[in-house]
Amino acid sequence: MEIIVTILILLGSLFMLVAATGVLRFSDTLSRMHATTKAPSFAMLLIVMAVTIYFSIAIVILKAILIILFVYLTAPLAAHSISKIKEHNSSEKNQT
Amino acid sequence: MENNFLEISIYIAFGILILAFVFALIRLFKGPESSDRIVALDLIAAIVMGLILLYSLLVKREIYFDIAIIIAMISFMGTIGISIHLKKKA
Numbered sequence: 001m002e003i004i005v006t007i008l009i010l011l012g013s014l015f016m017l018v019a020a021t022g023v024l025r026f027s028d029t030l031s032r033m034h035a036t037t038k039a040p041s042f043a044m045l046l047i048v049m050a051v052t053i054y055f056s057i058a059i060v061i062l063k064a065i066l067i068i069l070f071v072y073l074t075a076p077l078a079a080h081s082i083s084k085i086k087e088h089n090s091s092e093k094n095q096t
Numbered sequence: 097m098e099n100n101f102l103e104i105s106i107y108i109a110f111g112i113l114i115l116a117f118v119f120a121l122i123r124l125f126k127g128p129e130s131s132d133r134i135v136a137l138d139l140i141a142a143i144v145m146g147l148i149l150l151y152s153l154l155v156k157r158e159i160y161f162d163i164a165i166i167i168a169m170i171s172f173m174g175t176i177g178i179s180i181h182l183k184k185k186a
Contacts, residue, residue, distance in 0.1 A: 004103040009150065013112040016143055017146045020116035023139055029131050034137050040142035047149050056159045063161045067168060074172040078138060081179040086131045088183055
């Protein structure tokens with residue numbers, strides 16, 4: 001069980017590092033958003049699964065389902081909002 | 097021995113997450129536009145949630161789970177609020 005928790009923790013933090021590297025190295029705002037919307041959600045899923053497997057109490061499982069639902073529900077909404085202001089600004093710049 | 101193994105792996109994961117935090121912080125300071133800064137802040141909120149979950153694993157208390165939920169909510173509301181403000185300003 002501890003082996004599974006260890007593997008999940010290390011994989012989750014590696015996915016977070018991949019997202020941060022993408023944010024640092026990519027050249028465009030939309031490319032950076034492509035790096036930063038999907039990988040952190042998956043990393044959060046892995047880390048929350050690790051903590052849930054480690055504790056395995058009913059209330060922790062309930063909170064874990066809640067937090068995974070919330071993260072997977074709100075990450076696309078936030079990304080859509082950011083991309084909308086980006087597109088709004090660029091179209092305005094092209095018009096003038 | 098097993099417990100010690102898990103503790104060492106938690107410290108390694110702390111190091112990786114702090115490296116990711118530094119990368120996102122560099123983008124936050126350097127970002128040419130404000131949308132880049134919002135993207136970096138969103139990533140920083142996710143990294144801080146991961147750090148708090150790892151800390152709850154280190155001290156073996158499950159009460160720190162609530163902080164991660166609150167950080168997720170506040171990060172979402174902050175992103176939406178800043179983007180609406182920027183769209184109104186532009």
